[in-house]
Amino acid sequence: MYRMLIVAPLAALLLSACVVAPADYGPGMVVAPALPLVVELGAEPYYYQGGYHYYYDNNRWSYSNSRSGPWTDLPRSHYPKETRFKGRGDGRGEGRGEGQDHDRRDRR
Numbered sequence: 489m490y491r492m493l494i495v496a497p498l499a500a501l502l503l504s505a506c507v508v509a510p511a512d513y514g515p516g517m518v519v520a521p522a523l524p525l526v527v528e529l530g531a532e533p534y535y536y537q538g539g540y541h542y543y544y545d546n547n548r549w550s551y552s553n554s555r556s557g558p559w560t561d562l563p564r565s566h567y568p569k570e571t572r573f574k575g576r577g578d579g580r581g582e583g584r585g586e587g588q589d590h591d592r593r594d595r596r
Contacts, residue, residue: 520551522566529573544571 520540527535527544534555535542541555542562549567550559 519563520566523549523562523568525569527568527571529571531575 520542521538523535523537523542527542529535529544533544535544540551540553543550543552543559549562551562552559
């Protein structure tokens with residue numbers, strides 16, 4: 489009987505610690521998936537993949553669930569290795585495979 493008096497409160501204490509509840513991080517805590525190794529942008533600096541919109545400006549990437557924002561900085565570990573531009577008249581990415589190469593492998 490004495491053991492039963494000790495076991496019952498101990499079991500209740502241990503079982504209450506096993507309750508699982510989802511964490512509420514909010515919409516700002518979700519990090520978008522990493523971009524592919526090479527991203528080719530058209531006339532506008534937007535890229536869409538996996539339900540997220542990505543925006544490229546001044547060598548920085550941002551992401552959002554909608555193209556109108558709000559925009560969140562993409563972690564540098566999720567950046568593409570190379571960003572190419574097509575259809576631009578400024579000489580970037582016109583037929584020679586040029587673009588923003590973040591690891592600078594092609595420069596000697």
